[in-house]
Amino acid sequence: MIRLPHRDGFYELRPSKIIALAKNYAEHAREMGMEVPEKPIIFLKPPSSLIGPGEPIILPRMSKRVDHEVELAVIMGKKAKRVPKEKAMDYVLGYTILLDITARDLQAEAIERGLPWSIAKGFDTFAPVGPRVVDRRELNIDDLEIGLKVNGKIRQLGRTSQMLFKVPELIEYISSVMTLQPGDIIATGTPPGIGPLRHGDKVEAWIEGIGTVDFEVLREDSILC
Numbered sequence: 304m305i306r307l308p309h310r311d312g313f314y315e316l317r318p319s320k321i322i323a324l325a326k327n328y329a330e331h332a333r334e335m336g337m338e339v340p341e342k343p344i345i346f347l348k349p350p351s352s353l354i355g356p357g358e359p360i361i362l363p364r365m366s367k368r369v370d371h372e373v374e375l376a377v378i379m380g381k382k383a384k385r386v387p388k389e390k391a392m393d394y395v396l397g398y399t400i401l402l403d404i405t406a407r408d409l410q411a412e413a414i415e416r417g418l419p420w421s422i423a424k425g426f427d428t429f430a431p432v433g434p435r436v437v438d439r440r441e442l443n444i445d446d447l448e449i450g451l452k453v454n455g456k457i458r459q460l461g462r463t464s465q466m467l468f469k470v471p472e473l474i475e476y477i478s479s480v481m482t483l484q485p486g487d488i489i490a491t492g493t494p495p496g497i498g499p500l501r502h503g504d505k506v507e508a509w510i511e512g513i514g515t516v517d518f519e520v521l522r523e524d525s526i527l528c
């Protein structure tokens with residue numbers, strides 16, 4: 304369970320699932336050498352991959368290439384099943400930043416072999432969140448700057464207006480497949496500029512109106528478990 308500042312207190316993040324979007328920014332689809340999708344492409348990340356501010360991102364032994372992806376995360380406030388897009392935003396509690404950390408080599412292998420992405424996307428610490436939860440009513444998410452730096456250098460930069468499928472459409476689509484529970488998280492896809500993380504890196508992610516959050520990167524071997 305992750306606690307993030309929210310209003311005057313804290314919000315306890317305890318999702319039953321994290322639903323993430325693939326290729327929801329056209330420029331990122333292009334940098335991956337893929338076509339822009341006609342329908343949203345979703346996959347799941349396990350809640351066990353969540354970490355909060357102050358915890359490190361761990362590079363697993365199984366991967367030789369782990370990438371950063373900064374994303375706007377939508378936190379659901381109410382149970383949502385088959386919700387039309389016109390009403391979708393009524394079901395949202397608020398927003399935070401989520402890094403969809405990805406073992407790119409394992410993902411490439413899965414894509415080539417037609418296998419799911421569960422391993423590439425699902426290691427512990429592969430869903431850092433923070434710095435806080437902003438209430439839906441306090442932030443218009445239509446056109447916010449979203450970016451990420453590694454060791455002070457800008458790697459990713461975009462605007463939420465560049466999303467192919469907007470949040471109301473995503474909620475309509477996802478809730479037609481699976482019931483969204485309060486606390487569930489939708490990671491809305493990443494702008495271009497993805498790249499590798501290395502031991503000792505300092506990652507800094509920001510979204511206008513939400514703030515900045517940073518995480519340290521450590522190799523699994525460097526930690527005594």
Ligand code: MG
Pocket residue numbers: 323324325372374403492493
């Ligand atoms: Mg992603």
